[in-house]
Amino acid sequence: xxxxxxxxxxxxxxxxxxxxxxxxxxxxxxxxxxxxxxxxxxxxxxxxxxxxxxxxxxxxxxxxxxxxxxxxxxxxxxxxxxxxxxxxxxxxxxxxxxxxxxxxxxxxxxxxxxxxxxxxxxxxxxxxxxxxxxxxxxxxxxxxxxxxxxxxxxxxxxxxxxxxxxxxxxxxxxxxxxxxxxxxxxxxxxxxxxxxxxxxxxxxxxxxxxxxxxxxxxxxxxxxxxxxxxxxxxxxxxxxxxxxxxxxxxxxxxxxxxxxxxxxxxxxxxxxxxxxxxxxxxxxxxxxxxxxxxxxxxxxxxxxxxxxxxxxxxxxxxxxxxxxxxxxxxxxxxxxxxxxxxxxxxxxxxxxxxxxxxxxxxxxxxxxxxxxxxxxxxxxxxxxxxxxxxxxxx
Numbered sequence: 001x002x003x004x005x006x007x008x009x010x011x012x013x014x015x016x017x018x019x020x021x022x023x024x025x026x027x028x029x030x031x032x033x034x035x036x037x038x039x040x041x042x043x044x045x046x047x048x049x050x051x052x053x054x055x056x057x058x059x060x061x062x063x064x065x066x067x068x069x070x071x072x073x074x075x076x077x078x079x080x081x082x083x084x085x086x087x088x089x090x091x092x093x094x095x096x097x098x099x100x101x102x103x104x105x106x107x108x109x110x111x112x113x114x115x116x117x118x119x120x121x122x123x124x125x126x127x128x129x130x131x132x133x134x135x136x137x138x139x140x141x142x143x144x145x146x147x148x149x150x151x152x153x154x155x156x157x158x159x160x161x162x163x164x165x166x167x168x169x170x171x172x173x174x175x176x177x178x179x180x181x182x183x184x185x186x187x188x189x190x191x192x193x194x195x196x197x198x199x200x201x202x203x204x205x206x207x208x209x210x211x212x213x214x215x216x217x218x219x220x221x222x223x224x225x226x227x228x229x230x231x232x233x234x235x236x237x238x239x240x241x242x243x244x245x246x247x248x249x250x251x252x253x254x255x256x257x258x259x260x261x262x263x264x265x266x267x268x269x270x271x272x273x274x275x276x277x278x279x280x281x282x283x284x285x286x287x288x289x290x291x292x293x294x295x296x297x298x299x300x301x302x303x304x305x306x307x308x309x310x311x312x313x314x315x316x317x318x319x320x321x322x323x324x325x326x327x328x329x330x331x332x333x334x335x336x337x338x339x340x341x342x343x344x345x346x347x348x349x350x351x352x353x354x355x356x357x358x359x360x361x362x363x364x365x366x367x368x369x370x371x372x373x374x375x376x377x378x379x380x381x382x383x384x385x386x387x388x389x390x391x392x393x394x
Contacts (some may be wrong), residue, residue, distance in 0.1 A: 010129050014360035018344065022354040033381040034354040035369040038174070039242040040322070042295075044277075045288035048239065051280030052273050060276055066264040067256070068095025068248070069275045075282040076248055083206075084217050086226065088250045094259050095270050095278075099204050099234035099247030102259075104130050105266075106230055106249060109258040110198060111136040115165040117200075120151045121362035122325065124174045124202070139164070140362060145327065148316055149176040149363075153187040166198040169218055172205040175361045175368040176325045177318020179209060185218040189225035199229040204247075205321040207238035207289055210297040213319035219250075230255060237321075238289055239281045244274040296322050299371045299378055306382045307369075311389055322372045325358065329365040335392035340365055351388040353381045 019036055026032045043049075055061075067073070073090040080086040096102040103126070111117070113135040119127050121142045128138040141159045143149040156167065169188065171180040180188075192199050199218055206215040219229040234247030249259065263269070304317050307324060312331030315324055332343035344357040344367055358366030371378055 006133055006135070009132055013125060014341070014357050015125060018348065018354055018356055021345075021348055025348070025352065030352055032348070032352045032354055033373075033377055033384070035371075035373065035378075035381055036354050036356045037370045037372045039372060040237065040240040040292055040296075041372050041374070042240045042288075042292050044240050044244070045281075045285075047284045048241065048277045048281045051284075052277040055273050055276035060272055062272060064269045064272050064275060066267075066269050067093070067260040068270055069272075069279070072275045072279050073248075075279050076250070079282045080231075080250060084220055086217065086219055086231075086250070089253075091253045092256055093248055093250050094256045094263065095246065095248045095275065096259075096263065097247070097267050097270050098245040099202070099232050099236065100126060101245075101267070102234070102247045102249045103127075103200070103202070103232055104133070105259045105262050106200065106232070106255070107131055107134040107136065108262055109255060110134070110230075111165060114163060116161060116163040118156065118159050118164060118167040118197075120168070120170075122149055122173070122175050122358065122366070123168070123362050124170060125360050127168055136165070137163070142362075143176075143178075145316070148178045149173070149325070150178055150180055150184065151188075153184075153191050156188060156191060160195050160197065164195065164197055166200055167192055168200045168202065170202040171218075172209060172213075172215065172318075172320025174205065174321055175323050175356075175358070175363075175366075176316075177321045177323050178316070179213045179215065179319040180218075182214075182216045182220075185216060186221050189218050189221040189229075193224045193228055197228065199225070200232065201229050202232045204232065204234055205237050206233065208293055208296060208322060209320040210293075210300060211317070211319060215320070227252065235278055235281050240288075240292060241274075241277070241281065244271070244277060246270055246274050246278045296371065299375050300324075302375060303371055303378045303382055306379065306386075310382070310386045311393060313389075322370055324369045324371065325361075325363075325366050326369070327365050328358075328367045331389055335389055340367060343367075347385060347388060351384040353384050353388075 073093040111134040230251035235241040315326035337343040356368040
């Protein structure tokens with residue numbers, strides 16, 4: 001059977017391969033600790049769950065407008081104005097079934113065959129695949145470890161060609177946890193305006209910043225930059241609502257209208273009940289958001305100190321999200337493995353710790369560890385990694 005070329009060209013997920021192996025080991029009775037989670041380990045706050053129950057009991061179980069409930073779009077506008085001093089109108093907002101699908105829709109309406117999208121390395125695994133699905137061409141720019149894995153405006157300028165249509169910025173970053181400064185984003189934004197390049201700003205981890213770091217949206221630079229920016233966000237990470245599947249885009253109404261037309265022929269509308277829950281998330285108490293942020297920061301502070309003393313491991317302390325992204329190349333060499341992917345496989349099979357190889361993020365010297373799990377589990381996992389490395393070195 002011959003499949004469509006657009007699907008056949010997709011790269012397999014290293015994350016899924018490790019997850020499947022970890023699941024198999026667990027089913028066979030092994031005490032595997034998984035550090036691959038891309039979601040908070042807290043339940044959705046009670047007042048959000050209560051709002052969903054109330055909506056169902058009141059009969060809010062039917063279709064909504066394809067771009068989302070007007071009341072939710074208004075709540076999003078209020079959030080963007082309050083948090084980031086960004087003024088949007090409801091016709092500049094589209095709500096979708098998770099930020100991932102919103103991104104997918106954006107690429108579908110933005111790209112023609114052969115259009116180039118600049119993607120900084122390390123990148124979230126779905127960026128290049130979604131660009132390919134829209135018949136675009138990913139153009140990679142490496143964020144150097146010595147620059148906290150962030151690209152510079154000089155690197156960006158060198159990567160721009162007549163075919164460049166867009167740049168993706170993800171701050172705080174998955175997988176590195178790094179945060180772009182206001183000054184860095186100003187320079188990048190102004191260059192994109194100069195070259196008439198769209199800026200796709202993925203801000204899904206905006207609420208999870210630590211050690212005094214501040215999230216700054218590139219759309220805040222000035223009106224010219226804002227007019228070239230499509231801001232992507234959602235409630236999955238900030239409000240522990242990964243399964244509710246609500247994300248959104250804010251940007252020029254012409255783009256939002258096209259994304260809405262696409263939604264009308266694909267998803268019809270985001271899940272109605274989840275939309276009512278999301279209104280409560282943004283209009284209700286934000287104390288649970290801060291509680292989760294503080295818990296992640298506490299885990300980070302504890303586990304980072306234990307990780308960086310492992311032989312062969314170096315790691316820049318992240319400023320956001322809930323991932324550590326250590327360079328494990330030396331650790332792999334010290335333990336007799338030719339590459340970090342093999343090292344990660346051995347960690348799973350012998351130390352019973354599941355980490356995600358950095359090769360899936362375009363950074364083959366690294367591994368990604370999520371600290372979206374209990375501190376006790378984290379400490380045990382890092383101890384196992386430490387003991388594994390030292391035993392292989394002996």
